[in-house]
Amino acid sequence: MKRWIDKQKNIIDFTLSSLLRRKGKNTALFLVYTLIVFLLASVMFYTYALKKEAALILQNAPDIVVQRTVAGRHDLMPVKYVEEMRKIRGVNTASPRLWGYYYDPRSRANFTLMVSESHPLPAGDIIIGSGISRSLRAFRGDMMTFRTHDGDLLTLQVSDILSTESELVSADIILMAEEDFRDLSGMAKEYATDLTLRVRNQEELRTIAGKIADLLPGMRPIIKDEMLRTYDSVFDWRSGMVVLMIFSSVLAFIIFAWDKASGLSAEERKEIGILKAIGWETSDVIVMKFWEGAVISLTSFLTGMVLAYIHIFFTPAPLFEGALKGWSVLYPSFRLTPFINPYQIATLFFLTVVPYTVATIVPSWRAATVDPDSIMRS
Numbered sequence: 001m002k003r004w005i006d007k008q009k010n011i012i013d014f015t016l017s018s019l020l021r022r023k024g025k026n027t028a029l030f031l032v033y034t035l036i037v038f039l040l041a042s043v044m045f046y047t048y049a050l051k052k053e054a055a056l057i058l059q060n061a062p063d064i065v066v067q068r069t070v071a072g073r074h075d076l077m078p079v080k081y082v083e084e085m086r087k088i089r090g091v092n093t094a095s096p097r098l099w100g101y102y103y104d105p106r107s108r109a110n111f112t113l114m115v116s117e118s119h120p121l122p123a124g125d126i127i128i129g130s131g132i133s134r135s136l137r138a139f140r141g142d143m144m145t146f147r148t149h150d151g152d153l154l155t156l157q158v159s160d161i162l163s164t165e166s167e168l169v170s171a172d173i174i175l176m177a178e179e180d181f182r183d184l185s186g187m188a189k190e191y192a193t194d195l196t197l198r199v200r201n202q203e204e205l206r207t208i209a210g211k212i213a214d215l216l217p218g219m220r221p222i223i224k225d226e227m228l229r230t231y232d233s234v235f236d237w238r239s240g241m242v243v244l245m246i247f248s249s250v251l252a253f254i255i256f257a258w259d260k261a262s263g264l265s266a267e268e269r270k271e272i273g274i275l276k277a278i279g280w281e282t283s284d285v286i287v288m289k290f291w292e293g294a295v296i297s298l299t300s301f302l303t304g305m306v307l308a309y310i311h312i313f314f315t316p317a318p319l320f321e322g323a324l325k326g327w328s329v330l331y332p333s334f335r336l337t338p339f340i341n342p343y344q345i346a347t348l349f350f351l352t353v354v355p356y357t358v359a360t361i362v363p364s365w366r367a368a369t370v371d372p373d374s375i376m377r378s
Helices: 002-021 022-058 081-086 132-134 164-170 178-185 200-215 222-246 247-262 266-277 283-312 323-324 342-368 372-377
Strands: 064-069 074-075 093-096 099-105 109-115 124-127 143-147 151-160 173-174 193-197 220-225
Touching: 002 283, 022 222, 022 283, 022 342, 064 200, 081 093, 081 193, 099 178, 109 178, 132 151, 151 178, 173 178, 193 200, 200 220, 220 222, 283 342
Parallel strands: 109 173, 124 151
Antiparallel strands: 064 074, 064 193, 064 220, 093 193, 099 109, 124 173, 143 151
16 A cells, blocks of 8 residues: 555656646646636625525515515505404414615615614614615714605604625615605505515415415415525526626636647657656556646636635625626625535536546547557657
8 A cells, every 4th residue: 555655656746747847838727727717616606605695684584475466566555454464374473564665866776765663763763774874975863865755855864774794685775664654655554565474384384375365366475485586596597697708718718628638749748658668557647647637627626716715705706796796876795604505616626627637538548558669759
């Protein structure tokens, strides 16, 4: 065993010296290889971290959200339906929810107005998201003026700013009192935007959603799992679009790497001939080329992964921020919690490292099986 290990050490030592002799070619390959791994890993890290952040934030979301639809479009919900929901077996609580949108001409952004259920606010006070605070330079104690549905002006005071930990979904939110919301939107007291339900047994969510649809036709119950799947689908779609945009670079790398790995230069063939002439076996040459491919591919893979990790979790991820966050005006600013998916890393490894390493072996085996004299004469 010790003899075999010493042999591998000697082969690796020779491989490293051989790589250094062709440092120009190998450096170019390393840089391109690393860039591709960096881009793909960045998209992978960013998408998975966003999905995990969304899942954590939605942990406290209602079990079921009930919306009313008219002609296939979302419409206002009569508050009287709350009592009907409470009568359904298995429903723990049911309450109306008030929310809507407000276009602000100063920032040219749509704000999400919402009446907080967990933290009721007194009339005249609002809590704003961090994105709004940065965009309008509005801070605690400042006054903000809104134009109501009938053209009047409504002035409200900023009592607090939402934590940046939830900025993924709260950057554009304004929490306010019910009275101020109805004055601003013109929504009558008999209506709400939708209803939220809490259910005792999570296994009965789909059964209760079916009962709601049967009891009140025109209602659209949305369970929490469907909200999570929607976030997953949106982030998967956006990451797919980014990967599609860099696909040409990936394809160019595949062609470049395959050409470099599968075609031996005259110098390399001569080197193999000399090694065979001085007593190297064909298996030794194949092992040497295996280590050569492994060194380049593994070094590039690890370097690309580390750079992608730093890019996503230690910087604002400037390369993909706009494409994957998906906010048109108020970009959330937050530090993502590192979440790594081992399955995705393994997939990326087998798609980048394994093919290149294998591609270096085949031409080397062909050259190693040829007579050394004919190789050196060519």
